Amino acid sequence: MSLYDPAPNKRPAPANVIDLRGLNPAPVTVFDSEGKVDWAANADLAKWLAGKEGVKSLVILGHAGEGTFLTTEEQVRLIEVYVEALDGNIPVIAGITGEGTEVAAKEAKRAADAGAIGALVYPSHGWLRFGYQDGAPQDRYKAIYEESGLQCILFQYPDATKATYNLKTQLEIAAQPGVVATKNGVRNMKRWDTEIPVLRKEFPDLQILTCHDEYLLHTMFDVDGALVGYGNIAPELLFALIQAGKAKDYAKARAIHDQLLPVTKNVYHRGSHMEGTVALKIALRARGVLKDATVRSPLIDLSSQAEQEIEAAMKEAGIV
Numbered sequence: 001m002s003l004y005d006p007a008p009n010k011r012p013a014p015a016n017v018i019d020l021r022g023l024n025p026a027p028v029t030v031f032d033s034e035g036k037v038d039w040a041a042n043a044d045l046a047k048w049l050a051g052k053e054g055v056k057s058l059v060i061l062g063h064a065g066e067g068t069f070l071t072t073e074e075q076v077r078l079i080e081v082y083v084e085a086l087d088g089n090i091p092v093i094a095g096i097t098g099e100g101t102e103v104a105a106k107e108a109k110r111a112a113d114a115g116a117i118g119a120l121v122y123p124s125h126g127w128l129r130f131g132y133q134d135g136a137p138q139d140r141y142k143a144i145y146e147e148s149g150l151q152c153i154l155f156q157y158p159d160a161t162k163a164t165y166n167l168k169t170q171l172e173i174a175a176q177p178g179v180v181a182t183k184n185g186v187r188n189m190k191r192w193d194t195e196i197p198v199l200r201k202e203f204p205d206l207q208i209l210t211c212h213d214e215y216l217l218h219t220m221f222d223v224d225g226a227l228v229g230y231g232n233i234a235p236e237l238l239f240a241l242i243q244a245g246k247a248k249d250y251a252k253a254r255a256i257h258d259q260l261l262p263v264t265k266n267v268y269h270r271g272s273h274m275e276g277t278v279a280l281k282i283a284l285r286a287r288g289v290l291k292d293a294t295v296r297s298p299l300i301d302l303s304s305q306a307e308q309e310i311e312a313a314m315k316e317a318g319i320v
């Protein structure tokens, strides 16, 4: 028995563990031109994404969803709108971002009451600057699962941050009841190549998802799926990329990567990852999926030249 295998009666065996083995887009939140949440447009986006082949869940209230820019009431209502729009076809997963453990656990309970099935558990953001005490991330996942019953996704932040989890911490979180997947954005290929195989070996059922939007190809051969904001704008090609990765078909994966490259450059290589969210909305508007690309502060509109470049990239990639 592995060191990390808890006693059988402690591991939840959720009869219906959410299946994330495919594309899991993190939808943007649609606002009207005055910056109010456009509930109907969000429901339409949910249905549009859920109708795409290979989409396994929708992960709302994340970075791409400007989740922390919404009020508590808006967060709850957005979950309800998604649950109603998806009508049980695929699960709604909510980003859980509260800083304190109890605050996050209560946030997760609200999400569960609103109909979410899963939680993408962000690190407590103070850890980005100060780091975390050994054991604190484990407590955070435990409290969230115990309070809400939401199936949890372990969110691995980049190696360049102090909120990145060392391997021991990842393994101990993965061993906890309710943790069914990891979304890995470590962006350090030495760590990726070292740690992913250990996670796989110790927890064969743990679903491994990449979130390296800006260079997906390089992680695509080791994963069960992707959990990405990129999934908003090119779900068809991203699902094809995931399939090529699973088939170990490098030539096909490379061709899809190359087809997407103008879009990748214009959305994710343009500036900070935050800017990527603004670009996602412009690209969705170019696809005709959104009418309005309004973002909430602290996001800032891009220049009209940038908008034109994003639209041109979507055309060059053959998406519009």
Ligand SMILES: N[C@@H](CC=O)C(=O)O
Binding pocket: 062, 063, 064, 184, 185, 211, 212, 213, 228, 229, 273
């Ligand atoms: N792709 C991103 C965006 C997050 O939610 C990441 O790596 O974390």
